[in-house]
Structures are given as C-alpha cells and as structure tokens.
Amino acid sequence: MKKTVIKPFSxxxxxxxxxxxxxxxxxxxxxxxxxxxxxxxxxxNWLVIESDSDDKTLATLEKLSENVKFAFITLxxxxxxxxKRTERIAKCRNHxxxxxxxxxxxxxxxxxxxxxLDGVNSELTKTAVKSCWKFAKEWDACFANQSKVYYDIWxxxxxxxxxxxCWQTHKFLLNHGASKHKALHAAVYSRMxxxxxxxxxxxVDSAFGGLGIYKKNAxxxxxxxxxDDNEEEICEHVNLHTNMRNKGLRLYIIPSLxxxxxxxxxxxxxxTVKIRDRLRHSIKEFFTNSSS
Numbered sequence: 001m002k003k004t005v006i007k008p009f010s011x012x013x014x015x016x017x018x019x020x021x022x023x024x025x026x027x028x029x030x031x032x033x034x035x036x037x038x039x040x041x042x043x044x045n046w047l048v049i050e051s052d053s054d055d056k057t058l059a060t061l062e063k064l065s066e067n068v069k070f071a072f073i074t075l076x077x078x079x080x081x082x083x084k085r086t087e088r089i090a091k092c093r094n095h096x097x098x099x100x101x102x103x104x105x106x107x108x109x110x111x112x113x114x115x116x117l118d119g120v121n122s123e124l125t126k127t128a129v130k131s132c133w134k135f136a137k138e139w140d141a142c143f144a145n146q147s148k149v150y151y152d153i154w155x156x157x158x159x160x161x162x163x164x165x166c167w168q169t170h171k172f173l174l175n176h177g178a179s180k181h182k183a184l185h186a187a188v189y190s191r192m193x194x195x196x197x198x199x200x201x202x203x204v205d206s207a208f209g210g211l212g213i214y215k216k217n218a219x220x221x222x223x224x225x226x227x228d229d230n231e232e233e234i235c236e237h238v239n240l241h242t243n244m245r246n247k248g249l250r251l252y253i254i255p256s257l258x259x260x261x262x263x264x265x266x267x268x269x270x271x272t273v274k275i276r277d278r279l280r281h282s283i284k285e286f287f288t289n290s291s292s
Contacts, residue, residue, distance in 0.1 A: 004215055009133040012110040014041040015216075017096040018117045019049050019089065020072075024056040030117045031064060037124040038113065045109075047099060048072040048117070049092045052079050073099070086226030090236040093224040100220060112214045120210035123147070124259045131256040132213055135201055140218035140249035141241070143204070144211035144259040149192040151266040154235040157206035157242075162191050165234065192266055201252040206241035211259050218249050 016034060020027055031046065038044050046064075050057060050072055061072040075092060082088040093114075100106050115121055121144075132142040156162040170187035174180065195202070222243035224236040241251060262270050 004217060006133065006138060007110050009041055009130055012041050013043045013045075013108055014038055014111050014113055015045050015047060015100070015106060015109045016113040016115055017047045017049070018115045019051075019092045020053070020057060020061070020117050021051060022053050022055045022057055023117060024053075024060045026119065027057065027060055027117060028064065030115075030119070030121065031070070033124060034113075034115055034117075034121055037121075037126055037129045040126055040130065041111075044069065046070040046072075047096055047106075049075060049095050051075040051088065051092055052077055084227060084231075084233055086233040086236050088226070090224040090226030093236060097220060097223060100216065106216075109216050112216050112219050114208075114212040114214065114219075116210040119260075120263055121259045123261065124211065128257050128259070129213075132254050135252070135254065137201070137252075138250060139201075139252050140244065141212055141214045141251045142201075142254045142257060143207040143213075143252065144209040144257045145195050145197065145253055145255045146209065146260055146263065146266070147197070147258050148261045149194050149266050149269060150209065150253070151192055151263045152207065152209040153188050153191045155206055155208035155237040156191070156204065157238060158202070158204045161193075165238075166191065189269055192269055195253070195255045197256045197258055199255040201254050204241075204251050204253055205245050206235075206238045207251065207253050208237045209253070209259065210263075211257070212237075213257075218244060221247055221249070 016038065023030075027048075035044060035046075046069060048061065048071070050061060051074065058074060061074075064070045065072055073095065075095060078088050078091060082091055100109070100112065124144075132139070135142075150156075153162055153166045156166075157164075166187045170183050173183035173186055178186070219240070222240045225239035226233065226236040228234050244251065
C-alpha cells in the first residue's frame with residue numbers, strides 16, 4: 001500500500017466516529033470532552049451510528065445535529081437480526097466505514113478518530129492528542145493508553161504481551177482445570193499492565209483502548225468482523241487491524257495518549273493494586289528507617 005506522510009495536526013481535517021445506544025444522559029458530555037481535545041485540528045466533524053436505544057437517545061442526537069458539524073445515522077432495532085453483541089457492533093462500525101467510502105462530504109478527511117462514547121475518554125486532553133503528532137516515526141494508527149493499567153486486552157495483539165485472544169485463552173484454561181479466578185487472572189488481568197506515559201510508543205498488531213486515530217486511507221483498507229468461522233464472538237477491531245498489518249501498515253499504542261484511569265474492565269484490579277502499592281511503601285519505609 002502506498003504510504004502517506006503524517007500531516008500536521010493543525011492543518012488536518014478530522015472526523016470523529018462512534019457508536020451509541022441508550023446514552024441520553026451522557027452523550028452531550030462525551031462529545032464536549034472529545035471535541036475539545038481535538039479542537040486544534042483545522043476542522044472537526046462527527047458521525048455517530050445509533051442502534052437499539054429505548055431511551056431518549058435519538059432526541060438528544062437530534063439536538064446535537066443542530067450543529068452542522070455533528071451528524072448521526074440510526075440503524076434502528078438490530079438486536080433481533082444480529083443477536084450476538086460483537087456481530088451487531090461490527091455491523092454498526094462498518095456503516096461508518098461505508099459512509100466514508102461513498103459520501104462525498106468526507107472526501108477531504110485526513111484522519112478518522114474512532115472513539116468509544118461510554119465515558120472511557122473522560123480524561124482526554126489536547127496535549128495527549130497532539131503527542132501523537134510529535135512521534136518521530138511514521139504511523140497509520142495510534143491508540144490510547146490509560147493512566148492506571150492498560151485495560152483493552154481483548155483488542156490487543158502483540159507477539160510478547162498478548163499474542164492471542166484473551167477470552168479463548170480463558171476458555172482453554174477453564175476447560176483444563178483452572179479455577180475461574182486463576183483463568184481470569186492468567187488470561188486477562190495479568191496482561192493489564194501500567195505503561196508510563198513517558199515511554200516510547202509500542203508497535204502492535206492490534207489495540208484500541210477506547211480511542212484510535214487512523215489515517216483515513218489506512219482504516220478504509222479493511223472492515224470489522226465480530227464473529228469467527230464458528231459463529232463465536234470475537235473482538236471486532238482485530239480483523240480490521242490484522243488486514244492493515246498485512247498491508248504493511250504500522251500501528252502503535254502511544255503511552256502519552258492518556259484517555260482515562262480505571263475503567264469498568266479494569267476496576268477489579270483497583271483494590272489489588274492499591275494493596276500492592278501500600279505494601280511497597282511500607283517495605284520502603286521500613287528499610288529507610290532501619291538504615292537511619
């Protein structure tokens with residue numbers, strides 16, 4: 001695939017895309033936070049895909065769309081036709097890819113920002129976003145980091161850190177005698193590590209973490225898939241990223257691209273980490289006092 005250079009952020013046209021369902025109480029705040037973080041781009045537009053809401057989400061989206069920079073498409077009720085969650089999510093994500101391909105108003109977009117709109121980007125800042133453009137190497141996609149532990153292990157593929165589907169590993173361990181606790185720790189929680197924001201970018205085969213920044217021509221090389229050949233649920237991001245990597249594209253977790261701290265996926269580690277840190281502090285104090 002022909003490489004494109006990193007266009008300066010201040011002269012870039014950005015489209016933020018995401019999915020929503022039953023978000024009447026949160027979506028306006030989410031848009032405000034993310035919009036502010038990307039506000040130093042030349043232009044920022046939105047395309048949100050909605051499905052299966054049974055609250056007042058559609059009315060809230062209508063209100064937001066009074067701003068010409070915010071657009072949404074509702075796909076109606078998909079749950080009956082697509083009962084499995086990841087298949088339904090892939091269907092919605094592929095819809096914004098299709099819009100990018102066929103809608104002429106998106107022809108001049110430089111970067112596509114895929115954002116979760118469930119609160120995971122609550123700490124996103126302008127400084128964090130602009131740090132992606134300070135990275136010296138060429139990139140085709142950048143992914144967020146979290147200030148506590150990196151949580152999105154299902155979307156992660158890295159030859160040493162997480163080379164496989166964590167939930168398939170979890171299932172294998174359960175089927176071979178591991179307890180639920182040990183299987184969950186080995187397959188998922190042990191891979192949730194703290195990445196210091198000052199570290200160098202980490203090249204990956206796949207990641208997400210609630211926020212991905214893609215060159216438009218890069219994200220349009222593939223599509224999302226939410227089920228494997230056996231109709232089992234898989235992370236929809238992985239197929240997209242695997243095909244990108246097979247075309248020679250480069251994907252990175254940017255440690256300084258912090259979007260939040262603890263999440264609903266990592267919160268069970270919060271108590272363990274707190275106890276560990278207190279223990280380390282107590283041991284350090286003990287030896288400090290002993291040597292004085």
